[in-house]
Amino acid sequence: MAGAGEEGGPPQQSDVRISVNSRRVSNTVHPLDGQTPPLSSSTPTSLPAPPPPGYREIKHFKKWFSWLIPGFVVANVVMFVITMYVNNCPKNSVSCVAGFLGRFSFQPFKENPLLGPSSTTLQKLGALDVSKVVHEHQGWRLITCMWLHGGVFHLLANMLSLLVIGIRVEQEFGFVRIGLLYVISGLGGSLFSALFLQSNISVGASGALFGLLGGMLSELITNWSIYANKVVSLVTLVVIVAINLAVGLLPHVDNFAHIGGFLSGFLLGFVFLIRPQFSWVSQRYALQTYSSSSPKHKFKAYQCILWVLSLILLIVGFTLGLVLLLRGVDLNDHCSWCHYMSCVPTSRWSCNTQPVSCMSDQVGGQLTLTCSNNGKTKTYSLQSPSPSQIQGLCSQLCR
Template sequence: MWKKWKTVPWFLGTMSLAQAIVLVYTLVVNYNNTGEFIQTNPFNFLIGPTTGTLLLTGARYVPCMKPVAPYVNSSIICIPGINPSVPGQPCTLLDFCGMGGFPSGQPNQWYRLIVPIFLHGGVLHYALNMTLQMRAGFGLESEFGSLRIGLIYMISGIGGFLFGANFSPLTPSVGCSGALFGLIACLMIDLVQNWSLVEQPLKNFFVLLGVTIFSFLMGLLPLFDNFAHIGGFVFGFTSGLFLMPLLENQELDSTKPSAFKRMGLNRQNWKRLFMLVGFSLTVLLYVVLFIRFYSNRDDCSWCKYLNCIPGLPWCQDKWNQMGSN
């Protein structure tokens, strides 16, 4: 398999290894705090640690990132994994957040937009993400280079958690799913940009579209944060517009002219326009979401339906975690 790659996927290979090491670390922390490597009561079907352990090791959780009433000055009921407290007894927000506390005196752990990319809810969660990361991500990195794919991966992963922090602030979230959704968006961009070079492009498009829709539907299930998926896809698309390259014109089959040529347009000029639009949208989205996050706005009553469709029995629990009615 390695010999088929144009270049070795160093970035995603290193990320996969780091994510495995961090998973083992969270299981060890869980054992130290609960006496069990894997949460059994209730059983974590992802085969992993408690929510408390994930919070202590860096899960995206907005009350640890900025002041959120009433969490700053009120006691919180402890949950398994928060050490050295006893589950069911009062805890402070600092007990929940850990990670060096709040040097400024107020919650300000902004790095919880980055650290969760390395965390997973369990062995099953890690295995599912690695299946896509290795099958799709390694190929993209081999084809287009570590720097380009690494940038898209991190822009999408951080953007996904930022999107979720805006619309699902009380839901702890971990995993590289947002980054992977960004890579799915890049696969779409690569297919469309180089449509004439692909065998059976329409078939490939519908297969990719089906995978994308199925993945978003998975995000409606309990314990999944669909906002991170949506945000990662959006940022993957915008960043892919300016980071994903066009293949060289001379590679185009003269008997199968590109859509750009059929429209009488220059591919390179269109690509430059896409790059400008993609870069501008990426920066604008980051600025808008950060401003919205720190201004504590809550002006999207319908956004909760992106995380769960009414009628599903677990929706109310997901909406309560979002702070929605």
């Protein structure tokens, strides 16, 4: 990429140099006409040379300090600690994992193999429950479910991915654009999930994470001209996305949230992560004495077209999705194969996601439970069990 001085010679020699600090191009100084003054022999080589006259850093390509993404990680961890405190396994369950943690101990593996709280606790704290969104007007669950996690393993996987992906893109585009992309993508993932998975609760930041991946892909497309290794970058990113979506085909993983978050982030990337073309930036940061016979436009035509189309699709998609959700529409009734996007049944696992329920019978100190899903029956020695204890035992019996 060359400076704008290539087209039409300036009336006099300028001494402006612009520094580009970006992951797409090397950290070099691009001269806009004129020669770089040589270092003086008296200047110590161990000290950095002072910037030449007219030296400016291009704000469109500068590195930002990343603080929002680490803040999101801290918020998710704090919410998980609060969730486990509220869960209080010793009080609400017959048995717990890691009992030495006291009220922070985990539900039994049969109930929650991710080392986490009960579904009742997650539902109480804001998990996505479609029936409550539709019939009890609790639309806030579409946002709160992004900050809850099903267990330690779930939390670690999401937060490590968020740090690896999020810090990099926040350094490139700043906290405002990345924060909006993260939250709106998470909302898109929750909305898409709610239109298909209406029998179970859903939690996790996966939709927002896939939104960041989708934004990275569209950013590569819309800023195609400033990448050095275009094809390699595109193939690498597509492979990463494909692998993560393939993992979502396993049971008990909400791949609909992944898909909805990715699609939202992909469209948002064309809106939020657009870069001005380099020749326009070069002209903007040249001295006022420099003039060009053919001024450049800030954005290319295809960038503007993608920006408009993406914004229209986002507005239409979110509006239509919210209307369908609030009307209680289940898209599985209109798409017989769509459930395969979230889980593919094999001989090793089943994709049955029906909520568990049990018939209970208390006689003296004996509690008898019969699972309505598989017909299993078991008797427990319990005196006046609480509803949460019964629900926990039912979950273990039906698995």
